[in-house]
Each structure stands twice: as structure tokens, then as C-alpha cells.
Amino acid sequence: LGADEQADFVVRRRVAQVLAFIPGEAALDGLLAGLTATRFEVRYRAARALAQRRKGGETLSPAAEDAVWNAIRKELSRGRAVWELARLLDPKEHDELAGGRAAERGELSLEHVFRLLSLVLDRDAIRAAWRGIAGDHGELGSLALEYLEQVLPDDVREKLWPFIGDLS
Numbered sequence: 001l002g003a004d005e006q007a008d009f010v011v012r013r014r015v016a017q018v019l020a021f022i023p024g025e026a027a028l029d030g031l032l033a034g035l036t037a038t039r040f041e042v043r044y045r046a047a048r049a050l051a052q053r054r055k056g057g058e059t060l061s062p063a064a065e066d067a068v069w070n071a072i073r074k075e076l077s078r079g080r081a082v083w084e085l086a087r088l089l090d091p092k093e094h095d096e097l098a099g100g101r102a103a104e105r106g107e108l109s110l111e112h113v114f115r116l117l118s119l120v121l122d123r124d125a126i127r128a129a130w131r132g133i134a135g136d137h138g139e140l141g142s143l144a145l146e147y148l149e150q151v152l153p154d155d156v157r158e159k160l161w162p163f164i165g166d167l168s
Contacts, residue, residue: 012034012037012039012042013039013041013042013045013089014045015030015034016031016034016042016045016046016048016049017045017049019031019049020048020049020050020052020053021052028050028053028058028064031046031049031050031053032046032050032064032067032068033046034046034049035047035050035067035068035071035116036071036074040086040087040109040112041087041088041089043071043075043112044086044088044108044112047071047112047115047116047119048115050068050119051115051118051119054118054119054123055123060119060120065119065120068116068119068120069120069153069156071116072113072116072117072120072156073155073156073159075109075112075113075116076113076156076159076160076163077159078109080106080162080163082109083106083109083110083163084106084109086106086108086109086112087108088108106163107134109163110133110134110163110164111130111134113160113163114126114129114130117152121151122151125147125151128140128143128144128147129144129147129148130144131144132144132145133145133164145164148160
């Protein structure tokens with residue numbers, strides 16, 4: 001997914017959906033490679049497929065977790081202008097994490113980062129933090145920020161904070 005940037009984009013963006021249901025290290029490695037792709041949609045779909053696998057009970061090895069943390073750091077280093085340009089070609093189907101709210105500029109990228117975080121941190125806590133930050137829940141938003149401040153590595157937290165301050 002990520003290694004062959006010359007492959008047909010139409011295929012690359014759909015492969016993750018298949019790999020989500022194929023057990024084994026080769027499929028997992030393909031999805032992890034997808035997190036490094038140049039095209040946002042490939043990275044986004046690879047993260048969704050990894051989340052699907054995790055929801056099915058799969059755990060990540062320490063090396064795979066490191067790859068996800070590297071992907072998180074890379075996404076956070078892209079900058080707000082790049083985040084605001086992130087789009088998906090197909091209409092976005094209902095997503096458990098986003099709850100259909102990822103229409104605002106930059107919010108799709110933020111949703112992607114939170115999905116990546118859900119792969120390496122407590123899934124339910126990250127989903128609650130996402131709802132607190134992306135929703136209009138003042139108290140839940142404060143709790144979300146407190147939680148993230150405690151669990152995120154310093155460098156990740158410092159890069160994430162500017163993105164969660166103002167989503168408009």
C-alpha cells in the first residue's frame with residue numbers, strides 16, 4: 001500500500017478494505033505500510049482497516065505500535081494547510097469514530113489522527129476524547145484534554161494541541 005506509490009491509486013485505495021479481513025503478518029505489514037503513503041485517502045483507509053482488525057481482537061506488536069506512533073507524528077507534522085485539504089473521493093459512510101461530523105475543514109485529518117491514537121491507546125477512551133473535542137460538550141471537552149495530556153508523549157501532545165484548539 002505505501003511502498004509502491006506508482007501502483008494504480010484506484011486499487012491502492014481499496015486494498016486496505018480487503019486486508020482488514022485477511023489474517024496474518026503480511027496483511028498487517030501492508031496496512032502499516034499504507035500509513036506512510038503519500039495520498040491521504042490511502043493512509044486514512046489503512047488506519048480504518050487497522051482499527052477494524054483491532055476491533056476484531058487483534059493486538060499490535062511493539063514494532064507495529066512504533067510504526068503507528070511514527071505515523072501519528074508524521075500526520076501531526078504536516079501542518080494545518082495540508083490538513084484542511086484532506087478529502088475522500090467516495091462519500092464518507094457512517095463512521096463509528098467520527099459520527100458523521102468530519103465535514104469541517106481539517107476535521108477529517110484530526111479524525112484520522114484520533115483513529116491512529118485508538119490503535120495504540122485505550123480505544124474507548126480515545127473515542128470519548130474525540131467526542132469531547134469534536135462535539136459541543138464543554139465539560140467532556142475539558143476531560144478529553146486532561147486525559148490526552150496524561151497519556152500522550154510530550155512531543156505528540158505539543159503537535160496535537162494547535163489542531164484541537166479551533167476546528168473551524
